[in-house]
Amino acid sequence: MDDSPDSLPLSATGITGFDDILGGGLPPNRLYLIEGNPGSGKTTLALQYLFEGVRKKEPCLYVTLSETKAELAAVARSHGWSLAGIEIVELVASEAELEPDNQHTMFQPADVELGQTTKAVLAEVERVKPRRVVIDSLSELRLLAQSSLRYRRQILALKQFFIGRSCTVLLLDDNTSAASDLQLHSIAHGVVSLEHLSPQYGAERRRLRVTKLRGQKFRGGFHDFNIATGGLDVFPRLVAAEHVEGREQRLLTGGVPEFDRLLGGGFDYGTSALLVGPAGAGKSSVAINYARAAAAKGERAALFAFDERAEVLLRRAAGLGMDLAPHIKDRTLTLQQVDPAELSPGEFAATVRRAVDGADGHAPAKVIVIDSLNGYLHAMPEEDFLTVQMHELLTYLGHKGVVTFLVLAQHGMIGSMQTPVDTTYLADTVVLFRYFEAAGEVRQAVSVVKKRSGTHERTIRELKLDGGIRVGEPLKAFRGVLTGTPTYDGGSETLMGPANV
Template sequence: MDGSPKRSSRLSATGIAGLDNVLGGGITTNRLYLIEGNPGSGKTTLALQYLFEGVRRKEPCLYVTLSESKAELIDVAESHGWSLDGIEIVELAASEADLEPDNQHTMFQPADVELGQTTKAVLAEVERVKPRRVVIDSLSELRLLAQSSLRYRRQILALKQFFTGRECTVLLLDDNTSSAGDLQLHSIAHGVISLEHLSPQYGAERRRLRVAKLRGQKFRGGYHDFNIATGGLDVFPRLIAAEHVENREQAVLTGGVPEFDRMLGGGIDFGTSVLLVGPAGCGKSSVAINYARAAATKGDRAALFTFDERAEVLLRRATGLGMDLTAQIKDKTLTLQQVDPAEMSPGEFAAGVRRAVDGGDGHAPAKVVVIDSLNGYLHSMPEEEFLTVQMHELLTYLGHKGVVTFLVLAQHGMIGSMQSPVDTTYLADTVVLFRYFEAAGEVRQAVSVVKKRSGMHERTIREMKLDGGIRVGEPLKEFRGVLMGTPTYGGETDTLMGPANV
């Protein structure tokens, strides 16, 4: 059940689906709002989308520009494939005539004359157009003309009083260039939306927004990632798993390898997560792909998100192990997305997973999700904080939706003592441990299930081979120290599966 607030008829939709979700449906009509952010953060694009939504609803719309020219606004609109038809644009930016000596004021303070003229022109246009939606861009010009904080505050209060009773919703844009940390308008505005434009040391720029204030209305707090693409802002609301609790029938996913399913107590319960952890190349991804393919073969869609491996390499490797995914990919029961973490924010990734599970990407809702690997997700975005907490929220959401989630985590090292780059074992319901070990002069692979919250599981350590498929042998009862990678043989019979992988 979605716990987001129900939309009121008094709310004005912004035209940005993700932002409306954050706001609980939109912004209250006939109020004054502040949209603040550094240059390039997306304020103008957001404002234009808000006005386009008004045009779609056949509401009169007015854009008052004090800094940008009408030609610049047209260029912004055309870059998104928009037309400004239906939006009244009033350009009050400085003109070429203002540079003439005869137009320079000498007897009066220039700000006194210019501020009065600017305000009068804005009010006159509002009276003429009688708009339902107004954008004033930007307040930095008014702040500079006012020259003092007291006069500036009084001017904004006068504007607010003027718009009161005129059935007009106003967005004031502020680029934060005139006075750093100026919070005067926060107390005047009915709501405040802050946009941020971040530049990591590597990769594409990141943008996020936060609703700093919204009087009398429940909204989704915190930071929400967003992108600016052709077509406008794409906002990815922060995922709150508690809003998506659902009651679902219990079912079990099997992978077609009886010994492996037996180790897992008969299979993997839907609505749980599985962490596959071990050194590189020991078969973690292959096991995850095997279960995803088994689900897809039965008609349940599986969605694979790969951070470390190119899609074509993964498909070729799966085919070499006897797991040809061509048929499943063709009938869309298995989808594969290669993720570039340098170009994608955590919020956008979580939104992509959510679309796959909800069926919002145009395919059937996914019942199995594979994230390969957590190393790529956690460490390719080193400047992002609280990624582990975001992953916990994502896994909880997937559990509520009845999805089986496979997380692949590569440990540091190959033989002997292993170290994980991050402790994620507490996140998963089931933990499957993979190891290399030496026996009879060969390097072999072992697998064991060390944790399963949802039921009983086998506690043995078995040998695993990848030779045309996944094969699991008998428990390694005669060996000691397999999990340490340095086993000793203490039995009289050889329980190994023949020659190691070639």
């Protein structure tokens, strides 16, 4: 019988995101190493793998050298699972070994115990004849072996034993040895590393990486994951090049003709727009207006609010004449409040992807609003990679024909302002918002400084938010509006009356 990976179907793990990373699953009848510190999720992953085998009516065996069956049952219950269908073999120390009379022997205890442990494992495999096997954990075998040579020989012996027995084996290792055991990496057909990170503030972060998988293409790099009720939820690293699709050429208009004219007609589907300026200048209001306009046409818009509470956002939008409640009720607009301290970048990208694919129980989203990038930046444990991850996300959304609005608040109000991260080169369209002083009042201005997908106005227009979004005539009587301290060169006939109150 040919048991090569090319001739047999892959052994699915039952974890959708993990199978996606692996290219469909694990090549069957091979031995794999799952390593990670205690608490990183190895046992949960292994149980999910066996439950998938039970679902496919495959015999499954869990050999535990450290935890009791009761402890495994408690883990399963926490996820709403039952161990029915999985053969559990406990090879932990018995109560008899605690008796003083059993602590003295003429033989090296490790020599006896290692042989007995290995023999017991092999005997259970012969009895159950499983298709899927988990051995938890290798740290016990390592301690019993006492030397790296003896330990390697034991693992090689186990590997030889399982060859030809149609078993796919997961070896769990909790990394409690003083140094990384690369010898074991060379023996295993594949290696998966799980990491448990603790940032200085916020929720714990978990990520995994497939460091080796012989004979099969997989998605490399780190992938974020969570452990929730129901098991591991893995978020594969987004690779935009895998999602290239054709898209139609059309514009998204927002119902404010003057603003649309600034943009040369509107925002092109399949492009991204960066709305940048100081706090309170109107960036979020403009983004929400275009999301509402899409929802009014029956297209779903998804808003992700990092900085503002949902009820405040809805109340502020209603004050500008944009009642979002009907659209939320008919599910053409979804609003999700995001807590940066509780979210990993990989999870956020997966959440956006599910909205665009319609995998979150709603229609596929055609407009995405991220408000704001400042909040997203604070969600990043490694800020150096923000622009790289954002580039992949924007490229993916572009391939899907989505209009993406990114709100970015600058530090400062008037004059020289600093941007926390430069993403202007990533966006297809850049809309600049500014405060300026005129006629003894603080006013707002808007201009389009970049649009890759077509022509746009080069003018600077006044922006007013007073019961709605209004855009005035070009500010031809002023110079230096973008600096916040303009020079007056003419009359005030181009201004739109009193400033916002």
